[in-house]
Amino acid sequence: MGFYDANPGVCYAKIVGNSHIGAEIASRLKPKYVICPTNNGTHIVGVWTGLRDAGVKPVMVAATAEKTRVADSIAGFHRLEGERLRNTLQESSGFAVDVSDAEIEKALKLLVRKEGIIAEPASAASLAALKHIPLEPGDVVCCTITGLGLKFPRILKLVL
DSSP: OOOOOOOTTTOHHHHHHHHHHHHHHHHHOOOSEEEEEOSSSHHHHHHHHHHHHTTOOOEEEEEEBSSOSSOGGGBTOOOTTHHHHHHHHHHTTOEEEEOOHHHHHHHHHHIIIIIOOOBOHHHHHHHHGGGGSOOOTTOOEEEOOOOBGGGOHHHHHHHO
16 A cells, blocks of 8 residues: 655645745735745745746745744744755745744734734744845735644734
8 A cells, every 4th residue: 555745845736736825926916025934945935936937036035933932833944845945045036034933923913913813823934024124115025824823822822
């Protein structure tokens, strides 16, 4: 009996799935920057693939949290998509930004209080990364928010 390995780094179907997010962003915005929460790289690689294939080439920013106690799903920055992640950042003139727990918590609170979005802490890293980006007036930025925070009750205490 065989098995199907759907793990990051080996399952290209995950990248194809995330490319649809990039295609949707491209159809609605022409952002200068797209910021994605990043651990293994599957999400940002897929989003870039969809954007690039649609002819939109923003600077891709990998929002990471190498040392975190709140953003479990991006803790450590494992880079399982290694080469694809490097290519994405290189092709888009992109870069990685390491955000702190304090920045993530501030972003979580902002999302809840201003937008009514209860985000997963790791996905709030994309918003937390904004202050590290050299923005100019008029720049269009897209931050992907990838997960629901309701599955993290200990974190909800921080923001509600």
